[in-house]
Amino acid sequence: MNKLYIEGSKKLQGTVVISGSKNAALPILFMTILIPETIKISNIPELTDVSIAIKLLKHLGAKIIQKKKTLWINTKSINIFCPPYYLMKKIRASIWILAPLLVRFRKAKIFFPGGCKIGSRPINLHLKNLSKLGVKIILRNNCIMASVDNFLKGTSIFMEKVSVGATITMISAAVLAKGLTIIENAAQEPEIVDLSEFLNKLGANIKGAGSNKIFIIGVSRLFGGSHKIIPDRIETGTFLIAAAISQGYILCKKTEPKHLKKVLTKLIQSGAQIKTGKNWIQLDMRNKIPKSVNISTSPYPGFPTDMQPQFTLLNSIAQGKSTIQENIFENRFLYVDQLIKMGAKIKIKKKSIICTGVRKLYSNNISSSDLRGSATLVLAGCIAIGKTELSNVYHLNRGYESFSRKLNKLGANIQNT
Numbered sequence: 001m002n003k004l005y006i007e008g009s010k011k012l013q014g015t016v017v018i019s020g021s022k023n024a025a026l027p028i029l030f031m032t033i034l035i036p037e038t039i040k041i042s043n044i045p046e047l048t049d050v051s052i053a054i055k056l057l058k059h060l061g062a063k064i065i066q067k068k069k070t071l072w073i074n075t076k077s078i079n080i081f082c083p084p085y086y087l088m089k090k091i092r093a094s095i096w097i098l099a100p101l102l103v104r105f106r107k108a109k110i111f112f113p114g115g116c117k118i119g120s121r122p123i124n125l126h127l128k129n130l131s132k133l134g135v136k137i138i139l140r141n142n143c144i145m146a147s148v149d150n151f152l153k154g155t156s157i158f159m160e161k162v163s164v165g166a167t168i169t170m171i172s173a174a175v176l177a178k179g180l181t182i183i184e185n186a187a188q189e190p191e192i193v194d195l196s197e198f199l200n201k202l203g204a205n206i207k208g209a210g211s212n213k214i215f216i217i218g219v220s221r222l223f224g225g226s227h228k229i230i231p232d233r234i235e236t237g238t239f240l241i242a243a244a245i246s247q248g249y250i251l252c253k254k255t256e257p258k259h260l261k262k263v264l265t266k267l268i269q270s271g272a273q274i275k276t277g278k279n280w281i282q283l284d285m286r287n288k289i290p291k292s293v294n295i296s297t298s299p300y301p302g303f304p305t306d307m308q309p310q311f312t313l314l315n316s317i318a319q320g321k322s323t324i325q326e327n328i329f330e331n332r333f334l335y336v337d338q339l340i341k342m343g344a345k346i347k348i349k350k351k352s353i354i355c356t357g358v359r360k361l362y363s364n365n366i367s368s369s370d371l372r373g374s375a376t377l378v379l380a381g382c383i384a385i386g387k388t389e390l391s392n393v394y395h396l397n398r399g400y401e402s403f404s405r406k407l408n409k410l411g412a413n414i415q416n417t
C-alpha cells in the first residue's frame, strides 16, 4: 500500500476500539532478551514496527508463536548478538535491543537505529549513561560495539535531558546489574510505567516509574510470565481529533483516559464535550466548529509531541489564531507544507506553528513524511473538499493498526491503490 485515495467532506463519528500501545509494545518485546524463559504478551498491536521487532528477535534465534494479538516469546536459543542492518535501520526502537543483548552476552554490536524524520534524534544519552554502568563503547562505521568485562554495576545517573528512549535503555541495563541504580530526571511516560510493571512481574525490583526518579535494585535473574500491553494513548488522541475536526462525536473503547489528561484539556478548550469512564472516552462536538488552542509540547505529563501534528490540523480549521510550540523535536513540521497545499494558513517561526483558522481545506496530491504527520494528512483528506491522493503512506502502518478500516467504519471513504 503506497497511496490512499480519500473522499472528503465526511463527518467522522461512531465507536472505535483502541489497540495496544506501539511505544509500550516495542521496548517490552526487546526486553524478552533478558529472560531465557517463555513470556506471554497480549494486546500486541498489529503494526509494521512491531513486525520488524519480531523479525529482529527471530533473526537472533528467538522462538515466537503468534495467535492474533498474543505472542509467546522464548529467547533461550538466541545465539547472535549482532542484529542485521536492514532491520535495525527501519525503526528507531531498535536501539532498545542494545542493552538487553549486552546484559545477556556481555557484548553487543548494533547498527545505528532508523526511524521517523522529525529531527536529529541522537542516542548520546543512551551510550553515555550505559558507560556509567561500566559498559565500554566503541563507535565505528555506523556501528556501536558495546562490551562489559564482568557485570554491569549499578550507579546514580542524572539524565541531562528527559528522554523516553534513554530511560528505557537504562532500566533494561540496570535490572540485572549489581547493586542499586538511581535514574534522576527520568522520563515519566505511561510506556515507562508499563515496561517497569512488566519487568517487576518477572522478578525485577523497580520503584518510582512514573515519577522523575526511578530506583532499580539489580536482581540475579528474571523469570517467565505474562503481561498485557496498555492502550495506545496517541491512537486514542488521533481518533478524538478525527471527530473534533469533523464536528462529529466518538466513543473510544478499551483506552485509558488517565493517560490523556493534557490532550483532553485542550479538546475541552476547543469546545468539545468530553465524558470519560474507566476505560472509555467520549467526545461530542455538538456540530460546532472547534475553537483554536495554544499548545506547548513537553515530556509527560506535559502535552505530547506525538499529538502536535493532529492539533495543528485542528487549529488550521478552527476559529481564531493559535500557536503550537514544539519543544521536543526540532524538525517535526514536514507535514505542514502539505496542509498548506490543502489551503491551511500556517507559518513556522523557529519552533512555533502559527495557524490562522480557515473555513475549509481542499483536496490535493499530497505526500507524507512521518508517522504522526501521515495520520494527520489522512484526517485532513477526510474533511477536505474533493478527493485527496496521499502518497508515501507506508508510515501509517508503522504506528496505526487498520487506520483506514477504523476510519471507514466512522464514515470516512478511504481506498488503497
Ligand code: UD1
Pocket: 023, 024, 026, 092, 093, 119, 120, 121, 122, 123, 124, 125, 126, 127, 161, 162, 163, 164, 165, 166, 187, 305, 306, 328, 329, 330
Ligand atoms: C519516543 C517515542 C516517540 C515520542 C518521543 C517523545 C518510541 C518508539 N518513540 O521517542 O514516539 O515522540 O519518545 O515523547 O517510543 N535526545 C537526545 N539524546 C538521546 C536521546 C534523546 O538528545 O540520546 C533528545 C531527542 O533528540 C529529543 C528528546 O531528547 O529532543 C526526547 O527524545 P526521546 O524522549 O528519547 O524520544 P524517543 O525515545 O526517540
